[in-house]
Amino acid sequence: MRIGTNFERFRAKARVYLRAHEDHLALQKLRRNKQLSPTDLDELERMLVASGGGTEDIDRVRRSSEGLGLFIRSLVGLDREAANEAFSGFLAGRTLTANQISFIDLIIAHLTQNGAMEPERLYESPFSDLAPNPESIFLSADLDRLVTILNSVRDTATPPSEVA
Structure with a gap:
């Protein structure tokens, strides 16, 4: 102890x-x-x-x-700006639903607070409070891109x- x-x-x-x-x-x-x-x-x-x-x-x-x-x-x-920048390519030229935007905002808030995020967290609260699972609001290819972004942020450290 x-x-x-x-x-x-x-x-x-x-x-x-x-x-x-x-x-x-x-x-x-x-x-x-x-x-x-x-x-x-x-x-x-x-x-x-x-x-x-x-x-x-x-x-x-x-x-x-x-x-x-x-x-x-x-x-x-x-840094919040760095977290936003990490997702800029994912967000560019797209129209997202309110739930998708909220989901991305939660990821950015988590990164700003904790510095990195394991992809498995996407299936836990507060993300699961927004949607039962990420597959219910994102296509598989989009989820793959989100995981790639999370891994990239982790790898720079x-x-x-x-x-x-």
């Missing part, structure tokens, strides 16, 4: 530190959905250490969050050599 409490304290301290250093280039790239380099990842790790994170905390982050980039983005979120 104490370990979880210590890790939550680390998360909180890291969030405060990162918000105080939002102008750092690596952090800006992360928030703006720009591809991270290995050097950016080194800088982000340095920031976690500066926030009070120890080796144990950082190792735990690497294991549990699929890397430092995704962990840090989960703390600082994704990991340097290319580390993308699975």
